[in-house]
Amino acid sequence: ARSYSITLLPGDGIGPEVVAVAKDVLSAAGSKEGVELRFKEMLMGGAALDAAGVPLPDETLAAARASDAILLGAIGGYKWDNNEKHLKPETGLLNIRAGLGVFANLRPATVLPQLVDASTLKKEVAEGVDIMVVRELTGGIYFGKPRGFGTNDKGEETGFNTEIYSVAEIDRIARVAFEVARKRGGKLCSVDKANVLEASMLWRKRVTAIASEFPDVELSHMYVDNAAMQLVRNPKQFDTIVTNNIFGDILSDEASMITGSIGMLPSASVGESGPGLFEPIHGSAPDIAGQDKANPLATILSAAMLLKYGLGVESAAKRIEAAVTETLDNGFRTGDIYSPGTTLVGCKRMGEEVLKAL
Amino acid sequence: ARSYSITLLPGDGIGPEVVAVAKDVLSAAGSKEGVELRFKEMLMGGAALDAAGVPLPDETLAAARASDAILLGAIGGYKWDNNEKHLKPETGLLNIRAGLGVFANLRPATVLPQLVDASTLKKEVAEGVDIMVVRELTGGIYFGKPRGFGTNDKGEETGFNTEIYSVAEIDRIARVAFEVARKRGGKLCSVDKANVLEASMLWRKRVTAIASEFPDVELSHMYVDNAAMQLVRNPKQFDTIVTNNIFGDILSDEASMITGSIGMLPSASVGESGPGLFEPIHGSAPDIAGQDKANPLATILSAAMLLKYGLGVESAAKRIEAAVTETLDNGFRTGDIYSPGTTLVGCKRMGEEVLKAL
Numbered sequence: 041a042r043s044y045s046i047t048l049l050p051g052d053g054i055g056p057e058v059v060a061v062a063k064d065v066l067s068a069a070g071s072k073e074g075v076e077l078r079f080k081e082m083l084m085g086g087a088a089l090d091a092a093g094v095p096l097p098d099e100t101l102a103a104a105r106a107s108d109a110i111l112l113g114a115i116g117g118y119k120w121d122n123n124e125k126h127l128k129p130e131t132g133l134l135n136i137r138a139g140l141g142v143f144a145n146l147r148p149a150t151v152l153p154q155l156v157d158a159s160t161l162k163k164e165v166a167e168g169v170d171i172m173v174v175r176e177l178t179g180g181i182y183f184g185k186p187r188g189f190g191t192n193d194k195g196e197e198t199g200f201n202t203e204i205y206s207v208a209e210i211d212r213i214a215r216v217a218f219e220v221a222r223k224r225g226g227k228l229c230s231v232d233k234a235n236v237l238e239a240s241m242l243w244r245k246r247v248t249a250i251a252s253e254f255p256d257v258e259l260s261h262m263y264v265d266n267a268a269m270q271l272v273r274n275p276k277q278f279d280t281i282v283t284n285n286i287f288g289d290i291l292s293d294e295a296s297m298i299t300g301s302i303g304m305l306p307s308a309s310v311g312e313s314g315p316g317l318f319e320p321i322h323g324s325a326p327d328i329a330g331q332d333k334a335n336p337l338a339t340i341l342s343a344a345m346l347l348k349y350g351l352g353v354e355s356a357a358k359r360i361e362a363a364v365t366e367t368l369d370n371g372f373r374t375g376d377i378y379s380p381g382t383t384l385v386g387c388k389r390m391g392e393e394v395l396k397a398l
Numbered sequence: 399a400r401s402y403s404i405t406l407l408p409g410d411g412i413g414p415e416v417v418a419v420a421k422d423v424l425s426a427a428g429s430k431e432g433v434e435l436r437f438k439e440m441l442m443g444g445a446a447l448d449a450a451g452v453p454l455p456d457e458t459l460a461a462a463r464a465s466d467a468i469l470l471g472a473i474g475g476y477k478w479d480n481n482e483k484h485l486k487p488e489t490g491l492l493n494i495r496a497g498l499g500v501f502a503n504l505r506p507a508t509v510l511p512q513l514v515d516a517s518t519l520k521k522e523v524a525e526g527v528d529i530m531v532v533r534e535l536t537g538g539i540y541f542g543k544p545r546g547f548g549t550n551d552k553g554e555e556t557g558f559n560t561e562i563y564s565v566a567e568i569d570r571i572a573r574v575a576f577e578v579a580r581k582r583g584g585k586l587c588s589v590d591k592a593n594v595l596e597a598s599m600l601w602r603k604r605v606t607a608i609a610s611e612f613p614d615v616e617l618s619h620m621y622v623d624n625a626a627m628q629l630v631r632n633p634k635q636f637d638t639i640v641t642n643n644i645f646g647d648i649l650s651d652e653a654s655m656i657t658g659s660i661g662m663l664p665s666a667s668v669g670e671s672g673p674g675l676f677e678p679i680h681g682s683a684p685d686i687a688g689q690d691k692a693n694p695l696a697t698i699l700s701a702a703m704l705l706k707y708g709l710g711v712e713s714a715a716k717r718i719e720a721a722v723t724e725t726l727d728n729g730f731r732t733g734d735i736y737s738p739g740t741t742l743v744g745c746k747r748m749g750e751e752v753l754k755a756l
C-alpha cells in the first residue's frame with residue numbers, strides 16, 4: 041500500500057477544531073483508496089509563539105519539509121496583533137511559504153448550487169461562478185529587497201518595499217497557471233498593472249511568451265483595477281486568473297467573497313518539487329474558537345486538494361468532494377452558511393456527516 | 399462678479415462629447431450663482447500624441463497650472479495601447495497629476511435610489527451605499543524610485559518598482575481624509591497591508607497619530623485583502639476610506655462597480671494649493687465614441703465637484719447635483735443605465751435635460 045506522511049499545523053483559533061475533523065476525513069478517504077496516511081502535529085503561528093517564542097520553529101519547518109504534504113488550519117489572533125513583525129503569526133506563514141518554496145497558490149472560488157443564496161450578488165450573477173486564482177506566493181513585494189525604513193532627501197522618515205519579479209519567477213508561475221487553465225475551461229486571464237509598473241510590464245511580456253507553449257489555452261490580459269471591477273460586474277467571465285503576490289492576495293479574497301461562503305473555500309500552495317501546503321482561506325476566527333461552531337468544510341476541501349495536488353491521489357480527492365456535496369444536499373449547515381429550512385450543525389457533527397457520506 | 403478660468407481637457411474617445419455637455423452645464427450653474435467661467439481647451443492623451451507627439455504637451459501643463467481648475471474627459475484608446483511607456487496616454491495622466499501636485503483623489507461611490515437595480519449586488523446590500531474613497535495620488539509605487547529593469551544575482555532579467563511613503567506624504571493625505579470624513583459620516587477606515595509591508599506599517603502609524611487632531615472622527619484600520627472582501631460583503635459598513643495609490647486604484651474601482659453605474663461617478667484630485675483636476679472615473683470607451691451614446695452625467699457631476707472642491711462655490715455644485723437627480727427622476731437614461739419603463743436618450747439630450755432642470 042502507498043503510504044505518506046502528513047504534517048498537521050493546527051495553528052490558532054478555530055484551527056485545531058477544523059484540522060481535527062479534516063484529519064479524520066483525510067484518513068478515511070485515503071484508506072478507501074488503499075493509501076495509508078501518517079500524521080505528525082507541529083506548532084505554528086500564535087501557538088508556536090506561546091510555546092517556543094517564534095512563529096515558525098525550526099523543527100516545524102524541518103518536519104514539514106520532510107513530509108509529503110502539509111495541512112494547515114489557521115493562524116493569528118488579537119493576542120499577537122501588536123507583536124513586532126518577526127514575532128507575528130503572519131510572519132510564520134510567510135516563512136513557511138518561502139521555506140517550502142511553494143510559489144504557486146491555487147485558490148478556487150466556486151459558487152455551489154446549494155449555497156448560491158449566500159452570495160451578496162444577485163442569483164443570476166453568482167450562480168455558476170467557478171474561478172481559479174493562481175497567485176504567485178513567494179516573490180513580489182512580499183519578499184522584495186530593499187525594504188524597511190529610511191530617510192528621504194528632505195530628511196523625512198520613509199517606509200519602503202520593493203516589488204520585483206525575475207523572468208524565471210514569472211515563467212514558472214505562468215506555466216503552472218497555463219497547466220491549471222488547460223485542465224479547466226481553457227481560458228487564462230493574466231492580471232497586472234502594466235500601464236504603470238515595470239514589474240508588470242515584464243510580467244505581461246513573459247506570460248505572453250509562455251503562452252506559445254500552450255496553444256490550446258486562450259490568454260487575455262487585464263489591469264488589476266479593471267479585474268477588481270469585473271469580478272463584481274460579471275464574475276462568470278473568468279475561468280483561471282494568474283497574478284502576482286499582492287494583487288493575488290486582494291483579488292482572490294474578493295473572488296472568494298463573491299461566492300458568499302468563505303467558510304467553504306480551500307487553497308493549495310505548491311512548488312516545483314517538495315511538499316505542498318494546504319489550508320482553508322478563512323482566518324482563525326478567535327471569537328468562535330473552541331465553541332464547536334466553525335465550518336470544517338474549507339479544511340476538508342483543502343484535504344481534498346492535498347490528495348489531488350499534493351499526493352496525486354485524485355480518486356480519494358473526488359471521494360471527499362462528493363461527500364461534501366452529499367452532506368450539503370442532505371441539508372447540513374454550520375452557522376456561517378445556515379439558511380431557514382436546513383439543519384444547523386456544529387463543527388464535529390459536520391465532520392461526522394461527511395464521514396458518513398464518504 | 400467672481401470670475402474663474404477653467405482648463406478643458408477633452409482627451410480621447412467619448413471625452414470630447416461628455417466634456418462639451420458638461421461645459422454647458424458648468425457655465426449655466428456658475429452664472430446662476432453670479433460666477434463667470436472662462437474656458438480654454440487644451441490637448442492631452444492620445445489627442446496630444448497625434449497632434450504634438452507627447453501625451454502631455456508643456457503648453458497644456460502650463461495652461462492647467464495657470465487656471466483655477468481643470469475638467470478632464472477621458473484618455474486612451476486601442477490605437478496607442480502598444481506605445482512605449484513615455485508615449486502612452488496614461489503617462490500624460492500620471493504626469494499631469496504629478497505636475498499639479500494633486501495628491502488627494504476623492505472618489506465617491508454612491509448608489510442612487512433611482513439606479514439601485516443597476517448594481518449586481520442584491521438590492522438590500524446595495525441600497526444606501528455611500529462611500530468616499532480618498533486615494534493618495536502622487537506617491538507610492540506609481541512614482542517610487544528606483545524602478546525599471548535589471549539583472550538579479552542569478553543573472554536573470556528583472557522588472558522592479560518601489561513602494562515608498564514619507565511621513566509628510568502620509569500626514570497630508572490623512573488630514574484630507576479626516577476632513578472629508580468629518581463632513582460626511584464621521585467614520586474613516588484606513589486600508590493598508592501593515593501585516594506585511596513596511597510602507598504600510600509607517601502608513602498605519604502616521605494615520606493613527608494624525609487621528610488625535612480629529613477626535614470627532616472614528617478611525618479604524620483594515621487590511622487591503624479584507625477591504626476587498628468587505629466591499630462585496632457589506633459595503634454599507636464604509637463611510638470614508640483612505641488608502642495608498644495602488645490600493646486606492648483597485649478599491650475605488652471595486653467600490654464604483656458596486657454601485658453598478660460607473661457612467662455616473664465623478665472624481666476630484668486636489669493638492670495643498672493650486673488648481674484641482676476633475677474627471678469622470680469611466681474610461682474613453684472608444685467603441686461608442688462619436689455616436690452620441692455616452693453618459694455625460696459622470697462628467698457633469700465632476701463639474702459639480704469642480705465647483706465645490708475646486709472653486710469653493712458649493713451652491714452652484716448643489717444646483718448641478720439637484721438637476722441630475724431631477725433628470726433621473728424624470729426618467730431619462732443613457733444606454734448604460736437604461737431599464738424598461740425609462741426614456742432612452744443620447745449624450746446631448748441628457749445634457750439638455752440637465753440644463754432644463756437647472
Ligand SMILES: CC(C)[C@H](C(=O)O)[C@@H](O)C(=O)O
Nearest residue numbers: 130131133134289593594623
Ligand atoms: C496573513 C497574510 C500575511 C496572508 C497574505 O497576505 O498572504 C493572508 O492574507 C493570505 O492571503 O494568505
Ligand SMILES: CC(C)[C@H](C(=O)O)[C@@H](O)C(=O)O
Nearest residue numbers: 235236265488489491492647
Ligand atoms: C490609467 C491609469 C494610469 C489610472 C491609474 O492607475 O491611476 C486609472 O486607472 C485611474 O484610476 O485613474
